[in-house]
Amino acid sequence: MLSRISTAAVVAQIAMGVAATPCKATTIKSTVAAWQAKYPGATVQSADVVIVGGGSAGSNAAINLVDAGKSILLVEMQAQLGGMVNSYTDPTTGNVHDFGVATFTNVTGTEAYFERLGITTKSPTFGTTTSYYADFTTGETIDYVAPDITGEFAALGTYYDVAAQYQDLLFPSYANWPAPADIPEDLLMPFGEFAAKYELNDTMLLLWAGIGAGLADMLDIPTLYMMQTFGAQTAAVFLGTDVQYVPESGRNQDIYDAVASILGDAVMLNSMVTQSVRLANNQGVALLVKNQVSGDYTIVTADRLVMAIEPTASNLAPFAPDSTESAVFDKGTWSVVNVGLVSHPSLPDDALIYNLPASAANGNDFAYPEPPFVDYFEAVGDGLFQAIVVGWDDLTEDAAQALAQDALDKLAEAGTIPATNGVPLTINAWSNHGPMDMRSTKEDLQAGFIQDQYALQGYRSTYWTGAAFSNQLSTYLWAYNLEYLVPLVVASF
Ligand SMILES: *[C@@H]1O[C@H](CO)[C@@H](O)[C@H](O)[C@H]1NC(C)=O
Ligand SMILES: *[C@@H]1O[C@H](CO)[C@@H](O)[C@H](O)[C@H]1NC(C)=O
Numbered sequence: 001m002l003s004r005i006s007t008a009a010v011v012a013q014i015a016m017g018v019a020a021t022p023c024k025a026t027t028i029k030s031t032v033a034a035w036q037a038k039y040p041g042a043t044v045q046s047a048d049v050v051i052v053g054g055g056s057a058g059s060n061a062a063i064n065l066v067d068a069g070k071s072i073l074l075v076e077m078q079a080q081l082g083g084m085v086n087s088y089t090d091p092t093t094g095n096v097h098d099f100g101v102a103t104f105t106n107v108t109g110t111e112a113y114f115e116r117l118g119i120t121t122k123s124p125t126f127g128t129t130t131s132y133y134a135d136f137t138t139g140e141t142i143d144y145v146a147p148d149i150t151g152e153f154a155a156l157g158t159y160y161d162v163a164a165q166y167q168d169l170l171f172p173s174y175a176n177w178p179a180p181a182d183i184p185e186d187l188l189m190p191f192g193e194f195a196a197k198y199e200l201n202d203t204m205l206l207l208w209a210g211i212g213a214g215l216a217d218m219l220d221i222p223t224l225y226m227m228q229t230f231g232a233q234t235a236a237v238f239l240g241t242d243v244q245y246v247p248e249s250g251r252n253q254d255i256y257d258a259v260a261s262i263l264g265d266a267v268m269l270n271s272m273v274t275q276s277v278r279l280a281n282n283q284g285v286a287l288l289v290k291n292q293v294s295g296d297y298t299i300v301t302a303d304r305l306v307m308a309i310e311p312t313a314s315n316l317a318p319f320a321p322d323s324t325e326s327a328v329f330d331k332g333t334w335s336v337v338n339v340g341l342v343s344h345p346s347l348p349d350d351a352l353i354y355n356l357p358a359s360a361a362n363g364n365d366f367a368y369p370e371p372p373f374v375d376y377f378e379a380v381g382d383g384l385f386q387a388i389v390v391g392w393d394d395l396t397e398d399a400a401q402a403l404a405q406d407a408l409d410k411l412a413e414a415g416t417i418p419a420t421n422g423v424p425l426t427i428n429a430w431s432n433h434g435p436m437d438m439r440s441t442k443e444d445l446q447a448g449f450i451q452d453q454y455a456l457q458g459y460r461s462t463y464w465t466g467a468a469f470s471n472q473l474s475t476y477l478w479a480y481n482l483e484y485l486v487p488l489v490v491a492s493f
Pocket of ligand 1: 106108
């Protein structure tokens with residue numbers, strides 16, 4: 001994720017003399033010369049491929065490209081690689097709590113990647129919790145009738161069976177995605193309708209609380225996007241028919257620390273792209289990169305750019321998308337997810353408190369809170385609770401934290417949990433995952449949205465990875481890179 005840089009500023013900078021000119025040698029060269037004149041201290045670095053974004057997708061793409069014999073530079077905004085992996089070490093107990101990415105499913109390439117990084121793995125263990133259901137807007141307990149485990153597994157098995165039929169169309173990439181007229185009706189219908197059609201009632205809360213809540217409006221989105229986020233293979237993990245992993249160390253950040261140590265000086269941390277030139281026909285890119293800590297500039301030139309950040313308008317502003325690119329990304333909408341580790345004496349030790357609206361009472365499995373909402377508070381040990389807050393892209397980190405505080409207050413005022421006595425929620429750790437789960441509409445899908453999106457691969461020397469092109473789960477992104485993106489980039493040389 002990059003910070004918000006106004007499009008106007010970027011346009012002004014481009015107008016100042018770094019806009020595209022006719023041929024490669026002149027353009028990259030003249031761009032570098034212009035930037036050097038403006039930023040005399042700037043160093044110049046070159047690589048075959050520059051990757052922007054050192055989260056799950058970008059880190060993995062970098063390793064795969066290096067292993068394919070390409071030189072790379074990896075530009076990451078944060079002080080470490082890993083993006084939405086959030087590993088928190090409890091200062092008192094020393095226990096590690098992963099509150100961003102929980103576990104890793106096993107798909108093509110997962111085990112080999114861990115091996116490449118020297119990461120040994122184990123099966124995750126989960127604590128036990130007691131479930132409570134309450135409406136966080138009133139604090140009142142909801143008389144939600146949880147399905148029994150047999151019913152829940154039967155319905156999840158049905159979901160698996162249907163999702164598995166469509167898996168090849170969207171996993172690990174959309175390379176096999178059908179022409180608009182051939183898109184299965186199941187994938188276009190709102191997920192709530194799909195779930196009613198296949199009578200998924202008994203597994204709806206599992207689909208929602210596990211992952212679906214991050215979509216913000218799970219019942220309304222085209223089913224395709226539900227399957228993209230919570231696919232057949234994820235269902236198999238919940239059904240216990242497929243494995244999942246965590247690092248032996250119990251600390252997910254170790255994966256990304258291993259990537260950083262392999263890549264060494266090729267990683268530019270605390271760094272953001274502030275301007276760019278991207279040429280047609282794979283003729284290369286130039287990026288002006290600013291280190292947010294030192295204030296130093298680096299001019300990066302590369303033959304190819306791999307974008308591993310979410311393609312929101314604000315993230316893309318320094319890359320000055322043209323009308324072809326904007327025509328695709330302007331059609332995407334995004335939910336925003338914040339994840340925190342919080343604590344409070346009024347939260348019961350072993351509690352998993354789900355937020356459901358009053359309409360969920362008496363066995364209605366199709367009622368979920370309206371965004372923005374706190375998904376749940378879940379005890380994870382050491383007196384800590386994971387809180388997930390979901391909204392649209394106007395949800396700020398402050399507003400998300402305020403929503404969690406408000407939920408706690410409402411629960412206490414209604415007597416659902418003991419009185420807070422004015423003690424505020426402690427935020428032990430917090431991470432704004434920002435825009436996630438890009439989706440478009442049924443109409444856009446029928447107008448060739450995915451075809452248009454994938455047609456951007458290679459356009460202006462730029463290739464795309466990340467959740468907007470595949471799936472938000474790390475292992476799926478790794479499989480997308482391995483089977484689709486990296487071969488495409490390598491073949492373009
Ligand atoms: C993990 O997935 C790979 C690829 O699908 C498979 O070959 C391997 O057997 C799986 N490992 C386990 C333990 O299931
Ligand atoms: C499933 O939920 C729908 C929508 O609430 C409801 O109409 C239907 O009766 C439910 N089915 C079962 C078997 O409970």
